[in-house]
Amino acid sequence: MSRTLSPLAPPKPPRGLGRLPAGRWFLLVGAIVTLLFAASIAFTLKTMNDTREARATLIEVIDPLVLHTLEMSTSISNEESTMRGYGRTNEAFYLQDYDIAEKASATAKAKIEALLPRVPELRDEADRLFAATDNWRRVYAQEIVRQVPETGKDTASNLAPVNTEAFGAVRAALAAQQSHLTLLHGDAASRLERGWDVFYGALATLAAVLLLAAIAFTLLVRYVVLRPVAALQAQVRQVAAGDFDTRLNVTRPAEMAELSGHVDAMRRRVLREWRETQRAQQALADQAAELKRSNSELEQFAYVASHDLQEPLRKVSSFSQMLEQRYGDQLDDRAKQYIKFAVDGAKRMQLLINDLLDFSRVGRVTGDRVPTSTTEALQTALDNLGARIEDTGATVVHDDLPVVSGNKLLLTQLFQNLIGNAIKFRSEEPPKIVVTAERKDGMWEFACSDNGIGVDAKYADRIFLIFQRLHPRDVYPGTGIGLALCRKIVEYHGGRIWLEESPDHKGTTFRWTLEATDE
Known part of the structure; x- marks a missing residue:
């Protein structure tokens, strides 16, 4: 009966700074560092x-506006020069160049x-520029096109004052917008430079916070964790060196103080339990000696059962048969039947004793498990059953079976019992037996299938019990130990055996697992 250990008594609570748990220290320092770090991060993100x-x-607004204003200035200048050239020469290609320049101006404007x-602060200058450009096209460009058919090459000189005034307004608007863009560009560049300066300062502040946090946590870990752990380690080493009376005591933090108290309580209990274990080991050694003596007596009993107990059975069987042979003509049919019952009972008793001996010896006197070829074990079993296989016309086929960790004698007995049962419980058709194996989860799963009379699924557990029979002895002879012996052999090898309850064929399928080996 196992003994229930009582819980350890709680250690004495720490005093002074030791009352503050390590978690509180880290929480306090961590909260301060987190606040500083969060403020630094927020400031850095805002700066970024x-x-x-x-x-x-x-980059995305001012510079493109400067570029597009320059493009518009260039295209408007091209409009003015081409239209002026058309007014002087009346050549049509100037109108084509004007259309190209006007389209370029429209693109830049868009x-x-x-x-x-x-x-938005550039809206007024842009509107003035667009209005001045539209006015120049209306009072000069369109008038040039309209008057050329009438005044010819004098058109440009006739409208020169109009061009000077209207295009002067365009140049003034362009200059005003470019001047405003120059101011905006300088302001944006200054903001960008200041932003980078502030960003670098924020990064420096963040690095300083991280450095201070690292220093604070280093000191905290040294004071709250490393020193107490080192003190406890030194005390534990003294105990490990054999000084079991050394008391384990650490004063801070609260967790380490409690831990040292519990460990010291366990030290005292282990010391007490060790002394009790010494006494228990001595008692266990005495029990092992008694068990060895008991096994020796069991071996002697097995020898007696296999020799001395079977000798009277052989005499009963022999003398009963001699009685029938010598005095058979003087006995009636009832007496002969009695003699037959006696001979049959003696033989069945002898067979039962042999099966019981085999059952008791599994795992005890059959040797260790070693890498074993199941193909060789099956072949040995088939050789032992050769006469029965030939008499019944049975067919046994098998896969290329693996090497497992097992005992060859027991594995041979396993195959012999299963195949013998398949032959015994055959149907009207010649027995056909198939043995297969497949690897599953580090084990080999074997199967032995036949086309016999089958087993009802409700007897799936009962058939593996010793002395359990499903059929009368005069129909199917046997002792009822075969499948129980199979289960004991499989369990000795660390596996399990079972009846497949719904086989996909007529007959019976037994499955079992055996431990795989690397060979």
């Missing part, structure tokens, strides 16, 4: 966002219009 916005404004929502 401002810098990104300044950079985006400069791009400027797309960017203006992001720079």
Whole structure:
């Protein structure tokens, strides 16, 4: 009967700073560091966002506006020069160049219009530029085209004052917008530079916070963890060196103080249990000696059962047969039947004794398990059953069977019992027996299938019990130990055996597992 251990008594609570658990120390310091770190991160992220916005404004808005304004200035200048050339020469190709320049101006204007929502302060200058450009086209370009058929090459000189005034307004609007863009570009560049400066300062602050956090946690770990652990380690080493009376005591933090108290309580209990174990081991040694003596007596009993107990049975059988042979003519049929009963009973008793001996010897006197070829064990079993196989016309086929960790004698007995049962419990057809094996989860699963009379699934457990029979002895002879012996052999090899309850064929299928080997 196992003895239930009582729980250890709680250790004395620590005093002073030792009352503060390590978790509280780390929580306090961690909270402070987290707040500083969060503030630094927030400031850094804000700085990064401002810098990104300044950079985006400069690269994605201001610079493109400067470029598109320059493009528009160039295209409008091309419009003016081509239209002026057309007014002087009346050559049609100038109109083609004017159309190209006007389209370029329209494209630049569209791009400027797309960017203006992001720079609303430039809207007034852009509107003045667009209005001045439209006015120049209306009062000069369109008039040139209209008057050329009438005034010819004098058209340009006739409208020169109009061109000077209208295109001067365009140049003024362009200059105003370019000047405003220059101011915006300088402001954005300054913001970007300031943003980078602040960002680098934020990174330096964050690095300082991390450094301070590392220093704080290093000191905290040294004070709260390393020193107490080192003290406890030194005390434990003293105990491990054989000084079992050394008391384990650490004063801080609360967890280490409690731990040292519990470990010290366990030290005291282990010391006490060790002394009791010494006494128990002595008692166990005495029991082992008694068990060895008992096994020796069991071996002697097996010898007596196999020799001395069977000798009277052989005499009963022999003298009963001699009685029938010598005095058979003087005996009536009833007396002869009695003699037959006596001979049959003696033979069955002898067979039962042999089966019981085989059953008791499994795993005890059959040797160790070694890598064993199941093909060789099956072949030996088939050789032993050769006469019965030939008499019944049985067919036995098998796969290429593996090597397992087992005892060849027992595995031969296993195959012999299963195949013998398949032959015994055959149907009207000639017995056909199939033995297969497949690898599953580090084990070999074997199967022995036949086309015999089969076994009802409700007897799947009963058939493996010793002395259990499903048929009368005069129909199917036997002792009822065969399948029980098979189960004992399989369990000795670390496996299990079972009846397949729903085989996909007529007959019976037994399956069992055996431990695989690397060979």
